[in-house]
Amino acid sequence: MGAAGPLAACRLCASLAFPAFAVNVFAADPCLAHIAGARSVESERYVLAYRTQPEQIRVGVHFSVVVSVCVKGGARAPESMRVDAHMPEHRHGMNYRTIVERADEGRYHAEGLMFHMPGRWEYVFELRAGGFTDRVTDSIVLD
Numbered sequence: 001m002g003a004a005g006p007l008a009a010c011r012l013c014a015s016l017a018f019p020a021f022a023v024n025v026f027a028a029d030p031c032l033a034h035i036a037g038a039r040s041v042e043s044e045r046y047v048l049a050y051r052t053q054p055e056q057i058r059v060g061v062h063f064s065v066v067v068s069v070c071v072k073g074g075a076r077a078p079e080s081m082r083v084d085a086h087m088p089e090h091r092h093g094m095n096y097r098t099i100v101e102r103a104d105e106g107r108y109h110a111e112g113l114m115f116h117m118p119g120r121w122e123y124v125f126e127l128r129a130g131g132f133t134d135r136v137t138d139s140i141v142l143d
């Protein structure tokens with residue numbers, strides 16, 4: 001979890017408070033430009049942007065996630081990506097397993113997610129490359 005760091009949290013706060021700033025962040029990185037409107041999280045080696053489909057998640061309704069991964073500096077491209085989600089306060093995960101398909105270079109499509117109760121859920125993205133795993137999280141509160 002330390003991999004995400006305060007920078008990711010900061011960027012997220014800033015993008016929520018000032019949409020114009022978020023646009024600038026994406027415009028500055030052409031890698032993320034094609035996933036406009038996405039939330040972004042950052043690890044040591046990657047910047048990950050994701051968007052859910054549908055955008056508005058509802059309790060008990062399946063949804064999918066489109067993920068775009070950008071490699072920082074000289075890091076190697078991820079060999080695989082996994083998406084999972086859990087409720088940290090309740091110490092349980094989802095009742096379904098997510099299936100991830102690689103859509104394109106650095107792009108993934110995760111199917112079969114479902115949040116079966118309201119409250120705080122945390123996404124967990126795991127990117128593997130060269131024997132190391134970058135783990136980044138992002139949480140949302142479901143009414």
Ligand SMILES: [Cu+2]
Nearest residue numbers: 087090117119
């Ligand atoms: Cu729960």
